[in-house]
Amino acid sequence: MFVRNAEPWMDGSSLGEHLEETGVSRRSFLEFCTEMAVILGLGSAAAPSVAKALESQARPTVIWLEMQECTGCVESTLRTEAPTIGNLLLDVVSLDYSETLMAAAGHAAEKAKADAMAKNKGKYVLVVTGSVPTKEDGMYCTVAGRTIRQHLEEAAEGAAAIIALGACAHWGSVQAARPNPTGAVGVRDIIKNKPIVNIAGCPPIGDVVTATVVHFLTFGRLPAVDREGRPLFAYGNRIHDQCSRRAHFDAGQYVESFDDEGARKGWCLYEMGCKGPATYSPCPIVQWNQRTNWPIGAGHPCIGCTEPYFWDTMAPFYNRLPNVSGFGVEHRIDTIGASLAVGAAAGVAAHATMTVMHQIRRRKAHQTPDSGSTSGEERNNG
Amino acid sequence: MTPATESRPRREIPWFEARVPRVHGDFTWVYLWGAPLRVMHWVSVFSIITLVVTGLYIGQPYFMAGGEASSHFLMGRFRFAHFLAAAIIVMAAIVRVYWLFVGNVYERWPALFPVTPRNLRNVWLVLKSYFTMRLEKQPHFVGHNPLAQLAYTTIYFVTAAMIVTGFSMYGQAAPGGFFDTIFGWLPPLVGGLQRVRLIHHTLLWVYPMFVLIHVYLAIRADSVEHAGGVSSILTGGRFVSSHDTFEDFNIHDQPSEPWKSKHH
Numbered sequence: 001m002f003v004r005n006a007e008p009w010m011d012g013s014s015l016g017e018h019l020e021e022t023g024v025s026r027r028s029f030l031e032f033c034t035e036m037a038v039i040l041g042l043g044s045a046a047a048p049s050v051a052k053a054l055e056s057q058a059r060p061t062v063i064w065l066e067m068q069e070c071t072g073c074v075e076s077t078l079r080t081e082a083p084t085i086g087n088l089l090l091d092v093v094s095l096d097y098s099e100t101l102m103a104a105a106g107h108a109a110e111k112a113k114a115d116a117m118a119k120n121k122g123k124y125v126l127v128v129t130g131s132v133p134t135k136e137d138g139m140y141c142t143v144a145g146r147t148i149r150q151h152l153e154e155a156a157e158g159a160a161a162i163i164a165l166g167a168c169a170h171w172g173s174v175q176a177a178r179p180n181p182t183g184a185v186g187v188r189d190i191i192k193n194k195p196i197v198n199i200a201g202c203p204p205i206g207d208v209v210t211a212t213v214v215h216f217l218t219f220g221r222l223p224a225v226d227r228e229g230r231p232l233f234a235y236g237n238r239i240h241d242q243c244s245r246r247a248h249f250d251a252g253q254y255v256e257s258f259d260d261e262g263a264r265k266g267w268c269l270y271e272m273g274c275k276g277p278a279t280y281s282p283c284p285i286v287q288w289n290q291r292t293n294w295p296i297g298a299g300h301p302c303i304g305c306t307e308p309y310f311w312d313t314m315a316p317f318y319n320r321l322p323n324v325s326g327f328g329v330e331h332r333i334d335t336i337g338a339s340l341a342v343g344a345a346a347g348v349a350a351h352a353t354m355t356v357m358h359q360i361r362r363r364k365a366h367q368t369p370d371s372g373s374t375s376g377e378e379r380n381n382g
Numbered sequence: 383m384t385p386a387t388e389s390r391p392r393r394e395i396p397w398f399e400a401r402v403p404r405v406h407g408d409f410t411w412v413y414l415w416g417a418p419l420r421v422m423h424w425v426s427v428f429s430i431i432t433l434v435v436t437g438l439y440i441g442q443p444y445f446m447a448g449g450e451a452s453s454h455f456l457m458g459r460f461r462f463a464h465f466l467a468a469a470i471i472v473m474a475a476i477v478r479v480y481w482l483f484v485g486n487v488y489e490r491w492p493a494l495f496p497v498t499p500r501n502l503r504n505v506w507l508v509l510k511s512y513f514t515m516r517l518e519k520q521p522h523f524v525g526h527n528p529l530a531q532l533a534y535t536t537i538y539f540v541t542a543a544m545i546v547t548g549f550s551m552y553g554q555a556a557p558g559g560f561f562d563t564i565f566g567w568l569p570p571l572v573g574g575l576q577r578v579r580l581i582h583h584t585l586l587w588v589y590p591m592f593v594l595i596h597v598y599l600a601i602r603a604d605s606v607e608h609a610g611g612v613s614s615i616l617t618g619g620r621f622v623s624s625h626d627t628f629e630d631f632n633i634h635d636q637p638s639e640p641w642k643s644k645h646h
Binding site: 226227236237238240241247248249250251252253254262270271275277278280304307308309313314320321322324333334336337338340341344345347348351352354355358359 | 438441442443445446447448451452453454455456457458460512515554555557558566570573574575576577579580583584586587590591594595598602606
C-alpha cells in the first residue's frame with residue numbers, strides 16, 4: 001500500500017517536487033486531487049486549484065497522539081481510497097510522531113516528537129485518536145512515564161489545529177459509556193482554546209480523514225462543521241436519506257429477522273433497530289475499504305457510531321427505541337403504553353358499569369314512594 | 383315587495399351559533415365555547431386519530447408490502463398522512479393559543495390553571511364523587527370542572543411536547559434547514575435523537591388513554607350528571623336551571639348577549 005523506497009520528504013521542498021522525486025505520475029496526482037475535491041463538495045472543477053495548492057505545499061508537521069484507544073482509527077485511515085497518494089500524504093505528514101506508524105521507539109521517538117513540536121511551534125497539526133482518562137489522575141493511560149493528559153496538553157499548546165479522529169477523541173466512545181470507570185472524556189473537554197474538528201465514527205472512513213487533511217493543506221483552515229463539530233462535507237446528511245435500501249423503507253418492506261425472506265431480498269433494516277434515521281455519516285456514498293461495502297449494504301443495521309455517546313444513546317443496537325429503565329430489560333414502551341391503555345379501557349368499563357347500576361338503584365329508590373315525579377335532588381345534578 | 387334586507391330579522395346571534403330559544407321556563411341557554419374553540423376541538427379529534435394510527439405504524443410497521451419496492455409507497459403514505467395531520471393540529475394549536483388571549487372567561491389563560499385552594503378542594507370532591515358514585519355531593523360547574531380542566535391543560539402541554547419533538551425529528555432530514563434551525567436544540571438537551579424519538583413515542587400513549595376517559599366522562603356528564611358536556615362542544619352552549627348553583631357561574635350576572643362579552 002505504501003510507496004516503496006520513498007525518499008523522505010525533506011524540509012524546504014514542496015509536495016509537488018517531492019512527488020516528482022518519488023515517481024508519482026502527474027496523472028495519478030490529479031486523479032487524487034479530483035477525488036478529494038469531490039469528497040469535499042467542491043466539485044471536480046476545483047481539482048486544479050486543489051492540485052495547485054497541494055503541490056506548492058511545504059512539508060507540514062503532523063503529530064499523531066494515540067491515547068486510550070484500540071488503533072482502529074489508524075487501521076481505517078490506512079485503508080483509504082487512492083492508496084498510493086493518500087497513504088503517501090499520511091505517511092509523510094505523520095512522519096514526525098505516530099506510535100503505530102513510525103519506525104523510532106522509546107526515547108528516540110519521544111525526542112523526535114519534542115524536537116518537531118519545538119521547531120514548528122504554532123504551525124503543526126495535532127491528530128488525536130482515543131480518549132483521555134481523568135479518574136485517578138489519569139493513571140489509566142500513560143506513555144513514557146507521563147499521563148496521556150499531560151502529553152495532550154503539551155502537544156495542544158503549540159498546535160495550529162486539532163483533528164479529533166474517531167468517537168473516542170470527541171466523546172470518549174466505549175470507554176466513556178456508562179458507568180465510565182476511567183472517567184474517559186474527549187479532547188474538547190480538556191482543550192478549550194484550539195480549533196478542533198470532529199471526524200466522527202467508530203472508526204471514521206479513511207477518505208474523510210484524508211479529505212480533511214487536504215482541506216487544511218489547501219485552505220489553511222479546518223472545513224465548515226455542523227453543531228457537533230463534524231465537517232459538513234462528510235456529515236451533512238443522514239444515512240437514512242442516502243441509503244440504498246431507502247426505497248424499501250418508503251414502500252413498507254422490512255427485514256424482521258436476519259434470516260428471513262426480506263433479509264435475502266435486501267429490504268429495509270428499520271425493524272432490526274437500524275439507527276440510520278438518527279445518524280449523520282457519508283457511509284452510503286463513500287463506503288469502506290476502497291468502496292467495497294458498508295454495514296447496511298452487508299445486511300447489518302447501522303449502530304449510529306458517528307453520533308454523540310452512541311454506546312449509550314444508540315443502545316440497544318437491535319431495537320428501534322431505547323429501553324425504558326425501571327421496567328426490566330425487555331420491556332419496550334409499546335408494551336407499557338398498550339398495557340396502560342387497556343387498563344384505562346378496563347377502568348372506564350368498570351366505572352361505567354358501576355354508574356349504570358347505581359343509576360338503576362337510585363331510580364328504583366325514588367320511584368317507590370312517589371313514582372313518576374322527578375325529585376329536586378335529581379334535577380339538581382346538573 | 384319589500385327588499386330582502388329589510389324583511390330579514392336583525393341578527394342578534396352570530397351566524398355560526400345555533401339558533402335556539404334562549405329561555406325555556408326555568409332553563410336559560412348559556413354560551414360557553416366560541417366557534418374557534420369548537421372547530422379546534424373537532425379538527426383535533428380527526429388529527430389525533432390520524433396521528434395515533436399512523437404514528438404507531440411509523441414506530442413499528444405492523445403490516446408490509448410484498449413484491450417490488452417500486453410498486454409500493456406504504457410507509458411513504460403513512461408518513462405523509464402523519465405530517466399532514468400534524469400540520470393541521472399545529473394550526474389548531476395556534477388557534478387555541480390565540481383564543482387563550484381573546485376568548486371568554488372559560489377559555490382564557492387563567493382558566494387553564496384552576497389552582498386556587500377552592501378549586502383544588504373541588505378537584506378532590508369531583509374525584510371523590512367519581513369513585514363513590516355520590517352524584518349529589520359533586521360540585522357543579524357550567525364550564526369544565528377543575529379536574530377535567532387539569533386533564534385538558536395536561537393534554538395541551540403533552541401536545542406542545544409532541545409538536546416540539548415531532549418537528550425536531552422532522553428537521554433531521556434537512557440539517558441547517560428551517561425546522562432543524564428552530565428545533566435543533568432539543569436532541570442535545572434530552573440526550574440524543576433516539577431520546578427525542580422515545581419521548582415522542584411514549585407520549586403517543588397518553589392520547590388513547592385520554593380519549594377513552596374523556597369520551598366516557600363527557601357522555602357520563604351529559605347523561606347522568608345532566609351537565610351538557612357533549613352538546614356544548616357542538617352548539618357552543620348549554621341550558622342551566624335557575625334552581626341550580628354553580629361554582630363558576632351566577633345566572634343573575636348573565637349578560638343578554640353573552641357572545642359579545644369577554645368577561646362574565
